Amino acid sequence: MVACDPVARLRAKLRISNPLYVNLLSEFYGTALLLVLGLAIVMQFILTSEKMNTWININVGWGFAITFCVYCCSKTSGGHFNPAISLVMVTFGRLSVKHFLLYSLVQTLGAFVGAAIAYGVYRDQFLHYYAEAGIEGDWIVHGLFGTAGCFCSFSKDYVSNYTNFIDQFIGTGLLALFVAVIIDKRNKIPDVAHPLLFGLVLIMIGCAYGMNLGYPINPARDLGPRLFAYFLYGGEVFTQGGYYFWVPIIAPLPGALFGAWSYHFFVGAHIPDTIEDREINYIKEAEMMPLKKNEA
Structure with a gap:
């Protein structure tokens, strides 16, 4: 019976045994x-002049997107999809620096491919948007008829890059802080949740x-689509806002470290730990480090 199962046959032929390759493939795909x-959620918002989606649709849509994508990869890489979160895992001892660099590379490549696919689905909508606006020639990056925001973040004219840096530092810090809370075994939050x-x-x-900025809080999520947008809009996607582009790449990294470790400094390190908890946590932490076990 198992031999007739197409999924079982596929597993038998294609299953990768090297955990690093599995995790890199999962991070790219996820x-x-x-x-x-x-x-696609953002494109529906911008290309319909905010008539189809609203801001809360964007928030809820991205929330569900991260939920189901993490479920997809939860049993392989764990579903980081974000170099800032992967960097936190390095400091938590769950990922090596070498693997962090590889994760960051495939995450950015995956974001580029994801942007290309979303654009392919909505390309006719981009053309229709500019045809209705009576705009011919080069597409507009930012402003009244700007559409590059469908791919990545851009600074508002009245917001300084200093403020943008703080925004990304704090936003990513909050993300990493609550990731640390959720995965802390002493909080006894079921893995499935x-x-x-x-x-x-x-x-x-x-x-x-x-x-x-629209909370990019993820270097790969912003850089990968920005690289794709370069082929549509040109170099302005990097020069706009006083070369703002580096902010969502750099600021999330220290922000994530600060947020995650602030939780452990103020709360996590002080949670009582029983002998039974220590044994269980030791086993579970070991199970979450398949790559480190295979590095030797």
Whole structure:
């Protein structure tokens, strides 16, 4: 009976045994899937002049997107999809620096591919949008008829890059803080609930910190689509806002470290731990480090 199962046959032929390759494939696929969904939500918002989607639709849509994409990869890489979160895992001892660099690369590549797919689905809508506006020639990056925001974040003219840096530092810090809370075994939150809670955290951050930049809070999520947008809009996607582009790439990294470790400094390190808890946590933590076990 098992031999007739197409999924079982596929597993037998294609299953990869190297955990690093499995995790890299999962991070690429999961990030691409996240951007296919997330950018489509933003495109519906911008290309319909905010008539089809609303801001709360964007927040809820991204929240559900991260939830189901993390569920998809929860048994392989765990579903980081974000170099800032992967960096936190390095400091938690769950990922090596070498693997962090590889994760970041495939996450960015996945985001690029996800942006290309979302654009392919909505390409005719982009053309229709500019035809209705009577605009011919080069597409507009930012402003009244700007559409590059369908792919990545851009700074508002009246918001400084100093403020943008703080925005991304705080926004990503909050994300990493609550990721640390959720995965802390001493809080006894069931593993099956983690992806849903991650999604709810993202909705919360979007509702609180979307005004300045739209809360990219993820270097791969912003850089990958920005690289794709370069082929549509040109170099302005990097020069706009006084070369703002580096802010959502750099600021999330220290922000994530600060947020995650602030939880452990103020709360996590002080949670009582029984002998039984220590044994259980030791086993579970070991199970979550398949890559480190295979590095030797």
